[in-house]
Amino acid sequence: MSTEGRSVELTSATRALESAGFVRLVVRADGDALAASGLLASALTADETPFQVTVGRTVAERSERVRTPTGDDDVTIVLGSANGTDDDTVVHLPATDRPATLEAVDYVREIGSNPDPVLALAGVVASGGEPGAGESEWLLEAARDRGLLEQRPGVAVPTADTVDGLAHTTRVRAPWSGDLGATRDALDDIAGDDPDSLTDDDHRTVGSLVALDVVGAEEAADVAATTIGRVLRPYATPDRPFATLGGFADVLEATARTEPGTGAALAMGHDVTDPALSAWRDRGRRAHAALAEETTGRYDGLFVVSVDDGPVEAVARIAADYLSPEPAVLAVGTGEAAVVTRDALPLGATVEGIARELEEAESDTERTTDSDTDPGTEPGSDSSTSATYDVGHRRGYLRYDPGVDESTIIATVRDLL
Template identity: 70%
Template sequence: MSTEGRSAEPASATSALESAGFVRLIARADGDGLAASGLLATALADRETPFQVTVGRTVTERSERARSPTNEGDITVVVGTADTAAETDEIRLAGIDRPSTLEAVDLVRELGATPDPVLALAGVVAGGSDPGAGETEWLLETALDRGLLEQRPGVAVPTADPADGLAHSTRVRAPWSGDLAATRDALAGAVDDESDALDADDHRAIASLVALDAVGAAEATDAAAASIGRLLRPYATPSHAVATLGGLADVLEALARTQPGTGTALAMGHDVRDAALDAWRERGRRAHAALEGASTGRYDGLFVVGIDDGPVEAVAAIAAAYRSPEPAVLTVGNGAAAIATREPEPLGATVEGIARDLEGAEPDAETDADVTDVEYDIGRRRGYLRYDGDVDDSAIIAAARDLL
């Protein structure tokens, strides 16, 4: 189950891609993975190098695809962790110590291409980092200098209509989240219905209202203040199909798990805006509805959220940002679980350990079903588990408590 392996050095990776007859891009199912694969796919298209992009939901899925036979001269690029030992025809952008997007940016530049700074920054934001921080400073400066980004008052949502954007965003949690009508009612005192006519004062009024509602909600925790700060004063994207940088990150996160083909197309600049936003809205609505009806439990260092149905990773991320009094959240659903943290913790060993514990779980007393098939995935702030059988939630919680 080990996901250790080596990443190809930039010089050898560049040489391999320059001489490749065909490139298979196998991406991790998150916004960072989609952005990284989109950057590479665009560079390959510009070079007229044939390629194929697929998204693997778990380490097992990516590993199986990476092991499948290839023709001579083909190159495989794995974005994310995998169980294969990297060979000369495999390039690994693991995205553990730094976002996969930044590894892809380095590789694209080595190929002599110019990476899209907006997509690159969106991938970084999706991975939980702030645009312009650290080694992303030059990307932000480039995007601003080229007029691709413009910072303004307001909130970072994908749509020009703030009510639509806020109702379905997974980057904010307020009493009206997930309910478009309730969100419109909440904003009624701040703006009129003409969203296209919003000026700077309107955007400021919206931001103030949203911040107060998010931080002042009955179940909000201290973390909500820092989390809502990342939603405010967005970078608008005047020439992009999605309205803001943070909104693009949210959409990429949604598409990676629900419609990866559409997500890949969006990352490559194709006209899939309507389909992308529809998928994003549905995921956001389901996530907020699931959190609304969730059961919760608090342990030392861990906040547990139990849901009947919904996207476990989105629920875990929202809870970690706005509802959890502990630094880590475990969301348990029907056959899936997710871990989210507020800091970029190394979760690989933790998630692998939980998977091993579940594989060895005792059969359910009523169904006599044995849990033998467990798959998982890890990112910089998250973990995901998918399992067969009727394993009791207590087994997952116990494993997580022991390892976190």
């Protein structure tokens, strides 16, 4: 078993579970961590240990849940960064420089359970990794040996309806993305009305057309050619509710951010396919619509996208994968922003530093306001800062006072990234 990137001593963590009467899983809000929570939940179910899964959007939210008093025999497992009690009742799996799924796989095997290789690989893909690369090689081999995955031509989308899948996926960016009618026209009826009638040649033709449209788009950066290659020749998942492994990962990502309860249930294997796909379609439409109205800026090493209304993390990831000539992308919305990097560098300290700088910017604004409004009041005496953050594998999320202007966000990120 690999120990690279391991953040806890697994033997010690296992001991914490031996006498646990109840386990709380406090989970980071992304597809990777959701998949990891599903692996742990399955192991706990097999061991007949009751548990609860809660998803925290930021480090502060997860930290608050970790600090909430629990019963004497309760154990908390945190998937993602959190600040809390450092005792034997709290197990931290931060997973900021390694997919959370791989940490969960190690943990599950340590407690004597066998992880679901398809769910684990979906988590790896959601984290930005390649199924079968590095530590996940044995997971891919196990899934293929058991007939759980079958590689075929085409594109990695969650639905059997290729038009629906391509119109709403956040794993592809083409001129027709986000528009169901335009996607249907682009495929020139190749997908047909009956998804089950598609042959390997049909899938191959669809993949070729999609690749040409992606790479040939006026806004496409050089990186698009590499990114689209990772979406072609997907692994089909014949016994799962979603058509492909990459599509499963895309749905996990969408539900983690927009419908975390549905996402947690999905990762645990419950039948929530319809609401999960509904959340996925909505997020995809909004992300592509935001990019269609984008205002961008390019700095040394940083590509900035202004987002009027849309999911900033999805926008940042799509831009990093297809549109950005720089290795890092900042998507700035109203009161929130997202950072995505193509470099395999830990972002934890960087994103935390950005949040602290934004807190200071908020405090300066509030002190000025307090001073102007009531000269007799000590500046900032009644104010509170609200900047908070999250960090995952090659990504960061920031939430702050909407009064902080975009130029401050950009300058802060440029200085610290």
